[in-house]
Amino acid sequence: MTDKPIGAIEWRDLTVDDADSVKDFYAQVVGWNTGSVSMGDYDDYTMSLPGSGETIAGVCHARGSNAGLPPQWMMYVRVADADASANRVLELGGEIIQGPRTMAGDIYYMIKDPAGAVLSIFSSTG
Template sequence: MSDDTAGTIAGFDLTVQDANGVRDFYADVVGWKPEPLSMGDYDDYMMLAQDGNPVAGICHARSGNADLPPQWIVYVAVDDLPASLARVVEKGGEVVRQPTGPGPGGFALIKDPAGAVLALIQNSRTG
């Protein structure tokens, strides 16, 4: 989940109301080990594979994440988030959620012309 080369999948997150219950579900079903990630007054979770490598995130639907849909969201790295969002609209897609912030790690949710949701995230090489 750490490669953020443009065009590559940079990560997967699931944002839900009951992050602790869903965390335990995936730990039991697929064997992921949860690693707490402090969000201040609560923890989200980086889910680790058996070898200790991060494979996904499970997050609480709180604060800035409260409006995210309860589905697995794939994050694809881009070199220029504003330019990519402009192309989304030009090509018949929709920006569902505006960028969370400028620079590396800022992301936006889009829908492609078929209605599929994806997140575009500004990579750290060009942000």
């Protein structure tokens, strides 16, 4: 992910049981190009814009760290301090679904707001 301002939506992932067929669905419906990302014993996928090739989303199997997630588009929003924002979630009646997790120098939390909507927040660890 690139460094964007606090509050920016930096990434989107779709988590589904069968990412293989669903990535093809989106490629045919909206024209995205696909690329594979090895997750060990299976592949998840990147989705990129035709023409520029800019990668804008992922389509992921509901396995590994995504096991048990319902089919959904997940947005990832940059915050100043993921730990502090996670504490604020709890203070305001939300829920931490997963986290903290670290990946590529960032710390992540998957949260649920008081209405039940799900979002991921993250910040740099260093």
